[in-house]
């Protein structure tokens with residue numbers, strides 16, 4: 001079993017380059033399934049979730065050829081709908097984008113119920129509402145979601161309920177892109193990766209406008225053609241390294257990012273007294289003084305991103321006075337808190353808010369990655385903790401972060417990967 005070891009105390013210096021955005025790459029890869037032609041997708045992050053997504057498409061008949069570590073040629077001309085493999089699909093939540101893509105191209109889809117990080121309930125009622133509005137019949141049977149339509153999908157006005165769902169916005173765009181007439185998604189998610197998906201599809205000949213606003217309009221087209229497209233930089237990865245620098249202290253320039261996407265994170269770091277300098281595609285983070293207390297509330301974009309919440313909580317552990325983290329996007333994203341408590345954090349969770357009391361500092365401990373961003377959080381905590389922190393379950397981290405150990409090592413972190421023997425099997429009860 002592999003673990004990540006972090007010895008705290010080293011300040012970070014130098015620059016770290018951000019990879020392509022996981023949550024843009026996954027929808028774009030699934031969208032390539034709509035195109036019976038050659039698509040070249042560049043600036044992919046070299047992460048397990050991308051490899052799994054490409055393998056799902058390959059096993060369903062798409063030609064998939066890696067051109068470099070971060071670029072791929074996909075031709076879905078011979079793609080066979082309804083044959084996604086359950087054990088691959090359940091590994092990543094984004095596999096449910098197959099529903100919209102298969103429905104959009106073939107009028108039928110049959111996909112295993114989605115997995116993904118456990119933040120309490122993660123329903124897909126808004127996805128189903130969108131598919132049914134377009135004219136599809138959707139059933140959930142034996143752990144599979146089956147969507148069918150006997151006639152071409154017809155564009156409709158669809159209003160998403162509650163929090164603007166990223167997944168539902170993506171899935172409805174994929175289903176509507178070749179529907180008859182125009183589909184309007186109201187209360188749509190505004191995340192940069194929605195814009196990236198719309199840009200990819202428009203480069204393939206789709207007719208989508210309003211992506212990035214709460215109203216996305218998709219005018220159905222007959223067919224899509226191949227294209228070459230480069231994925232945007234990962235704003236969540238960028239936020240993770242900005243926070244790592246603020247936690248460990250020192251001076252780090254995070255490069256190949258879009259400062260506009262980072263505004264909510266940058267504003268909170270400045271509020272905590274962290275030094276920020278911005279360029280066209282880089283942000284320099286310097287921290288010399290004690291972190292000031294702060295009140296953070298996650299919101300859909302352009303608010304503070306929920307995917308940076310666990311990482312940000314490490315700074316709240318270290319801030320003077322009392323700080324607050326309110327999670328308003330997911331039911332329960334606080335499972336990582338127990339791991340920070342093992343390291344000495346003084347935190348109470350009251351409903352959707354975690355309350356962080358001032359402490360002297362964190363101490364190294366054996367901890368686990370409870371999910372992707374919770375794993376990043378305990379690594380950042382290890383950078384500042386006294387002694388050594390040992391992180392297990394690191395496959396959850398590597399599915400979403402491209403080369404995180406090497407990138408941190410390159411800016412001065414005392415971090416390494418260690419292979420440890422599998423724990424001895426417990427004696428069987430006789």
Ligand code: EPZ
Nearest residue numbers: 023094121122123124125126127163165166167307329330
């Ligand atoms: C995407 O998840 C991301 N995953 C998540 O990133 C991210 O946290 C989330 O968007 C919010 O930004 C990928 O892109 C692969 P949602 P998704 O649908 O689409 C509720 C990471 O760390 N909801 O926007 O599943 C839902 O329960 C991962 O990279 C419904 O009620 O998120 C949640 O409370 C973690 N019904 C809220 O909306 C629905 O039909 C937002 O969920 C759909 C969602």
